[in-house]
Amino acid sequence: MDKIIGKVFITGDNIDTDQIIPAQYLNLVPTIPEEYKKLGSYALCGLPDEYKTRYVAEGKMETDYAIVIGGRNFGCGSSREHAPVSLGASGCKTVIANSFARIFFRNCIATGEVYPVETSEELNKSLKTGDEVEISFENMTLKELKTGKIHQLKNLGDVKSVIEAGGIFNYARKNKMI
Amino acid sequence: MGMTITEKILAKASGKPHCSPGDNIWVSADILMTHDVCGPGTIGVFQREFGKTAKVWNKEGVVIIPDHYIFTADEKCHRNVDALRAFVKEQGLPFFYDPGTPSYAGVCHVALPENGHCRPGEVLFGTDSHTCTHGALGEFATGIGNTDAGFVMGTGKLLIKVPASMKFEFNGKLPKFVTAKDIILRVIGDIGVDGATYCAMEFSGQTISDLDIEERMTICNMAIEAGGKNGIIAADEKTVKYVKERSSKPFTCFSSDEDAKYLSVRKYDASKLEPVVAMPFSPDNVKTARSMKTFKLDRSYIGSCTGGKIIDFIMAAEMLYGKKVKIPTFIVPATVTVEKALKTEKVNGKSLLQIFEEAGCEKPAPPSCAACLGGPIDTYGRSNTNEICISTTNRNFPGRMGSKDSQTILASPYTAAASAVTGYITDPRDI
Numbered sequence: 001m002d003k004i005i006g007k008v009f010i011t012g013d014n015i016d017t018d019q020i021i022p023a024q025y026l027n028l029v030p031t032i033p034e035e036y037k038k039l040g041s042y043a044l045c046g047l048p049d050e051y052k053t054r055y056v057a058e059g060k061m062e063t064d065y066a067i068v069i070g071g072r073n074f075g076c077g078s079s080r081e082h083a084p085v086s087l088g089a090s091g092c093k094t095v096i097a098n099s100f101a102r103i104f105f106r107n108c109i110a111t112g113e114v115y116p117v118e119t120s121e122e123l124n125k126s127l128k129t130g131d132e133v134e135i136s137f138e139n140m141t142l143k144e145l146k147t148g149k150i151h152q153l154k155n156l157g158d159v160k161s162v163i164e165a166g167g168i169f170n171y172a173r174k175n176k177m178i
Numbered sequence: 179m180g181m182t183i184t185e186k187i188l189a190k191a192s193g194k195p196h197c198s199p200g201d202n203i204w205v206s207a208d209i210l211m212t213h214d215v216c217g218p219g220t221i222g223v224f225q226r227e228f229g230k231t232a233k234v235w236n237k238e239g240v241v242i243i244p245d246h247y248i249f250t251a252d253e254k255c256h257r258n259v260d261a262l263r264a265f266v267k268e269q270g271l272p273f274f275y276d277p278g279t280p281s282y283a284g285v286c287h288v289a290l291p292e293n294g295h296c297r298p299g300e301v302l303f304g305t306d307s308h309t310c311t312h313g314a315l316g317e318f319a320t321g322i323g324n325t326d327a328g329f330v331m332g333t334g335k336l337l338i339k340v341p342a343s344m345k346f347e348f349n350g351k352l353p354k355f356v357t358a359k360d361i362i363l364r365v366i367g368d369i370g371v372d373g374a375t376y377c378a379m380e381f382s383g384q385t386i387s388d389l390d391i392e393e394r395m396t397i398c399n400m401a402i403e404a405g406g407k408n409g410i411i412a413a414d415e416k417t418v419k420y421v422k423e424r425s426s427k428p429f430t431c432f433s434s435d436e437d438a439k440y441l442s443v444r445k446y447d448a449s450k451l452e453p454v455v456a457m458p459f460s461p462d463n464v465k466t467a468r469s470m471k472t473f474k475l476d477r478s479y480i481g482s483c484t485g486g487k488i489i490d491f492i493m494a495a496e497m498l499y500g501k502k503v504k505i506p507t508f509i510v511p512a513t514v515t516v517e518k519a520l521k522t523e524k525v526n527g528k529s530l531l532q533i534f535e536e537a538g539c540e541k542p543a544p545p546s547c548a549a550c551l552g553g554p555i556d557t558y559g560r561s562n563t564n565e566i567c568i569s570t571t572n573r574n575f576p577g578r579m580g581s582k583d584s585q586t587i588l589a590s591p592y593t594a595a596a597s598a599v600t601g602y603i604t605d606p607r608d609i
C-alpha cells in the first residue's frame with residue numbers, strides 16, 4: 001500500500017483493548033470469515049459515551065473512517081488479536097498514534113491487518129473526527145485535504161521489512177525460515 | 179559486557195553467546211500456552227499456514243488451558259472449547275486441562291506453574307498478555323497474539339526484539355498488611371501505564387527474595403500494566419524448591435551480571451510502602467487507600483490470576499475472620515488447587531471457606547477468569563450496571579468487569595476485604 005485517502009476518527013490516550021473490542025465479543029473466532037466480519041462491526045464499540053460518534057454506525061458492518069488517530073499507548077491491555085483484527089475487518093487501514101502498546105503493535109504487524117504508525121505531533125488534538133486526509137507511506141506524511149497542511153510521520157523502522165513482506169509468515173518464508 | 183537475566187535467557191534460546199537490547203533474534207520456545215479465547219484463532223492460523231494435516235512442533239511444548247468462558251450458557255463459548263478438544267485429540271497433545279473433567283485446572287497463569295510447566299531459564303509464550311506472570315519463576319515469559327502463536331505452534335520459534343531491562347530494587351521489611359500487590363501498583367503508579375513499554379521489568383532486592391512464589395507472581399503478572407514485555411525475578415532456592423516439586427525436567431537458573439546494563443534503576447525502601455488502590459480507569463491512577471476512605475463501594479471481588487491464589491485468600495480470610503461484610507463480596511479461586519485449599523487451609527483454626535461463609539460472602543464460584551474481564555452477560559460477579567467494585571484483579575479500564583457504566587478499583591486482598599467490611603475504600607491497618 002502506498003497511499004490512503006480517507007476520514008480520520010479521533011481517540012485519546014491509553015485506548016485499551018477492552019475499548020477496541022469488549023470481552024463479551026471474544027467468543028468470536030477471527031479466522032472464521034463470518035465472525036471476522038462480525039468483529040469488524042464491533043470495532044471500538046467499547047469507547048465511553050463521551051465519544052459522540054460511533055466508529056462503526058449502528059447496524060453497519062464497516063466504518064466510514066479508514067484512519068484512526070490516537071494519543072499515547074494505543075492498544076494497551078490484553079494480547080487479544082481480536083483488537084487489530086476488528087479494526088482491520090471494519091475497514092480501518094492504519095492507526096496513527098504517539099505511541100503503541102507492545103503487543104498491539106506486534107499483532108498489527110504479524111497479521112498485516114492495519115499499519116501502526118507513530119507520530120510525534122499531537123494529531124489527535126489538531127484534527128477532528130471526519131477530517132479528510134491523505135497518507136503517503138512512501139514519504140511517511142499525512143496531508144490535510146482541506147488546508148493542504150502536511151504532517152511528517154515516523155518511519156516504520158525495523159518492522160518495515162515484516163510489513164512489506166505482508167506479515168510474519170510471508171517474512172519467514174521469504175527468509176527461508178519456514 | 180555483562181548481561182541481564184532476560185538477555186541471558188534470550189541469548190541461550192537463540193543459540194548465541196550474547197545478545198543486546200534492540201537485537202531482532204529468532205528464539206526457540208520451550209512452552210506455548212493457549213486458552214479458549216485465543217486457542218481457536220491460533221489453531222485457525224496454524225492450519226491455514228501449515229496445512230490441515232500439519233503437526234505441532236512439539237507435543238509436550240503445547241499446553242492448552244481453557245479458563246475464560248467456562249461457566250456460561252453462551253453457545254459460541256462452548257463451541258470454542260469443543261474446537262480445542264478436537265485439536266488436542268487430532269494432535270495427541272498430552273497437556274489439555276479439559277473443562278468438565280477431572281483434568282480441568284482453572285486460570286492459565288496460576289495453573290501453568292502449579293502443573294509444572296514453568297521452569298527457570300526457559301522461554302514461554304502464551305496467547306494472553308498476563309503470560310508475563312511466569313517471569314516470577316526466573317524464565318522469559320511474554321504474551322503474543324494468535325498469528326505469532328500459530329507461527330510458534332508450527333515452528334517452535336519466534337522473531338523477537340530483545341528488550342532493554344529496567345531494574346526495580348526493593349529492600350527493607352514490608353509493613354504488615356502491605357503486599358506484593360501494593361508493590362506493583364506503586365511501581366505502575368510511579369512509571370505510568372506506558373512506563374515500561376517494550377522493556378523487561380526486573381524485580382530484585384531482599385524484599386522480593388522474602389516473598390513467596392505466589393506473591394512474586396502477583397508482581398510479574400502486572401508488568402504488562404506498565405507496558406512491559408516481561409517481568410522477571412531471578413530464581414533462588416524458593417523457586418528451585420517450588421519447581422522441583424512439580425517438574426522433573428532439568429533447568430538452568432540465570433542471574434544478572436554485576437556489570438549488566440539497565441535502562442533505569444529504581445530503588446525502594448519497602449518499609450515505607452503503604453496499602454494503595456488504583457482508581458478508575460487506569461492501573462496507574464494510584465492513591466493510598468487511606469486517602470480514599472470516603473469513597474463508597476457497591477461490591478468487593480477477590481479472584482483472578484493476580485488476586486485469586488491461595489495466599490490471596492489467606493490474606494482475605496485473615497481480614498474477614500470474625501467480621502461481617504457490608505457489600506456483596508465475590509470469591510473466585512483461580513484454580514481447582516486453590517479451590518481445594520479454601521477447604522484445607524486454615525486461619526485461627528477455621529477453614530478459609532468457613533471464614534468467608536461466616537462473614538457473609540457470596541458462595542464461591544468455580545475456578546475460572548469469571549468477571550475479571552466481564553465476559554458473557556451471565557458471568558458470575560459481572561458488573562452489569564453501574565456498580566463500583568473494589569477488586570484484586572489487574573485491570574480497571576472502562577467496562578473491564580462488564581458494563582461501560584461500572585467502575586473497578588484495584589487493590590490487594592487485604593484492602594479488598596477490609597473495604598468489604600466497611601463498604602468504603604479502607605486501609606487494612608485501620609480495621
Ligand code: SF4
Pocket residue numbers: 246285286287306308482483484546547550551571572
Ligand atoms: S484472570 Fe483475568 S487477567 Fe487473568 S487470565 Fe483471566 S481474564 Fe486475564
